[in-house]
Amino acid sequence: MGVRGGVFTLTMARLNLRLRNHLFRTLMSQEIAFFDENHTGDILSRLSADTTQVSDLISQNVNIFLRSAIKGVGFFIFMFKMSWKLTLVTVMGFPFIALVSKVYGEYYKKMTKEVQTTLAEANKVAEETISAMRTVRSFANEGGEADSYYAKLLVMFQLNKKQALAYACYMWSSSTSELALESIASVYTGLMQGVGAAEKVFEYLDRKPKHPAEGVDAPDICTGLVEFKDITFAYPTRSETDILKGVSFTLRPGEVTALVGPSGSGKSSCVSLLENFYVPQQGHVLLDGKPVNTFQHSYLHSKVALVGQEPVLFARTVKENIAYGLSDVSMEAVVQAATKANAHDFISTLPKGYDTSVGEKGTQLSGGQKQRVAIARALIRNPRVLVLDEATSALDAESEHIVQQALNNIMQEHTVMVIAHRLSTVEKADNIIVIDGGLVAEQGSHDELMASGGLYCKLVQRQVLGNESRAEVLNPAENIRWKSSSGHLRKRVNSSSSGSESDSNMRY
Ligand SMILES: Nc1ncnc2c1ncn2[C@@H]1O[C@H](COP(=O)(O)OP(=O)(O)OP(=O)(O)O)[C@@H](O)[C@H]1O
Ligand SMILES: [Mg+2]
Known part of the structure; x- marks a missing residue:
């Protein structure tokens, strides 16, 4: 019995x-x-x-x-x-x-x-x-x-x-x-x-994934050229509404491309497509000329790193969060990534340093701290394409300035896409793409777009006028400019007049 x-x-x-x-x-x-x-x-x-x-x-x-x-x-x-x-x-x-x-x-x-x-x-x-x-x-x-x-x-x-x-x-x-x-x-x-x-x-x-990650390509060299080719896309849960309606643009290595547009215009959706989370109904997202779904799953995500709009951390230690998904990571590499993300200082003050638990979904950290850990998590992979979706939105001007400086260093040979509502982040980009109503409304540099007087110019003017007085108080006179010349970034010091716009909290 x-x-x-x-x-x-x-x-x-x-x-x-x-x-x-x-x-x-x-x-x-x-x-x-x-x-x-x-x-x-x-x-x-x-x-x-x-x-x-x-x-x-x-x-x-x-x-x-x-x-x-x-x-x-x-x-x-x-x-x-x-x-x-x-x-x-x-x-x-x-x-x-x-x-x-x-x-x-x-x-x-x-x-x-x-x-x-x-x-x-x-x-x-x-x-x-x-x-x-x-x-x-x-x-x-x-x-x-x-x-x-x-x-x-x-x-x-x-x-x-x-x-x-x-x-x-x-x-x-x-x-x-x-x-x-x-x-x-x-x-x-x-x-x-x-x-x-x-x-x-x-x-x-028994459920078979609808688009399994079966790609096999894993080339040794990845230049990081990203092309969105005539993308039409609707979310499977709302298949009747097209979020993107024939969007085409290119992200070039060594350049910072900013994506701006009103809330809900489809910026984060572009990021999801680049990450191969969804398959567009029409068109392709190409990395080095090949559709993203032809790459090996782990390869694609080691080359394309994302700091999401609402970064989610795991209920583990800070170190484990930074080294997430990687095996055999040295402590030096973790500290280095954290330093670049301007997170090392605050991590050192935590009770157990890098071994402090961050709580469920990172609730024991502040919004800005979470973002910096998420940036470190992306940087440690040394990706070819870095996507920052509102990645610095919860940082104060000073911290953002330091993080941007760090990003400047790694941007030299990388492809960077930033989605941001702060003018300071957007105006320095090499190329600005304005998305409106699921279409690319206009693109060009800050100066070009301002000169053409289109949607971007209107948004900037409205925001700058509304925030000028506060921005002057918040904003340090000196600013770093991202500008590539022959693929390399130079440091430029802005005049205080453009600085007055720089940290105005813009909502595109
Ligand atoms: N998972 C989803 N399923 C269905 N619809 C979605 C999903 N995520 C977003 N959407 C819809 O897609 C549209 C574009 O959303 P998206 O997140 O790309 O906007 P966004 O440009 O990033 O906006 P924001 O500046 O507010 O972050 C929105 O209308 C939204 O309602
Ligand atoms: Mg978004």
Whole structure:
């Protein structure tokens, strides 16, 4: 008895291990759009509750089933020996039981699936609320969230009640057939429950990513020339609205290209396409003349590094965050990257220095500190193409100035794309691309665009006029200019008049 139980517990643990491992790996290979469509709580529910239920129920019930089957065979042999005629009479009830079991089994399976779905929905609410606790508290909506969680639980309770009723009916019908097949009935129930939960798990396990990262190219030399060629793009979750409508531009090595445009015009979407998160409906994003999806996944992401608009750190130490995704990174390299990102000083003052934990999603750091760690994380890879999406937006003028100085050094042979709302960052770029309504409205240098008097000029004038007085106070007179001459950057000192614009907080 004990041995059998032990063996089954072990089997259950192994089944659980394999299921979760497989499921997690399949999830990791899904395209980004999958994560737009499916909520974290939902996915976590599949990964924890459903896999546990599958392995528990299946292994437990197989255990009981084996025991009952052996017992049953013994009974029949015994009964046959006593009187084969009476045994035959007993067996006559079997087709009825089989029919009832079939109907009941299907129903129970369906109910279990529904229960698992509502459980996943309840988890979604819980996960979302707990991870956004500060927002919930600041809007004093704790009660509202608790109510919506309870509402989901109530839906589940209704389903549980139906299940209980079905179970009672089934037990009653099988006992009226004068056969006390109790244990077989409960095994059947258990197995059906397991199958119901398993169907949900297999839905994910069998899902093939829509555009798998199957590229194989990994050339030794990467110049870092990026071309957006006639890109038309809509997000899979909103396939009817084109976000980009035939966008073409080029990012050249050794140059800083700034992308500006009103909020929601598609700047970050361009970044997502360069990162191969989505596939455009038309056109291609080319790196060194080849579409980005033809490159090996890890190769592409070692050459193209992104500091995102809302950098997310992991609940690990500062060092582990900077060295994220890399193996065998020396401490010197980490410190060097942190120094370049102007993060070394603040990291040194943390209680455990580089070994300080940053908290979930980096909540134990300030916004600006998070950004600098994220910049260090990008710089340590020494990428060919560096994308900074509002990467310095939470930094004060002084810190931004230092980070920009550091970036100047690495920009010399790199391709840099910056998306920023601060004029100080944008005006120094070699090329400014203005995106409006999913199209490239105009492009050129700051001076050219100002001279042409288009959208860029209007935005600049509006912002500068609005912020002039404050900017003068905030802004140091000296400023570094990014300017490439024959692929190399020179330091230029701005006059104080252009400096007055430099740190005005512009929102394009
Ligand atoms: N994952 C997504 N799924 C569906 N639509 C999205 C998604 N992300 C962005 N969008 C939509 O795409 C449009 C462009 O968004 P995008 O983030 O590229 O704007 P942006 O130019 O970076 O704006 P901002 O300056 O505010 O950062 C917006 O209308 C937005 O609603
Ligand atoms: Mg954006």
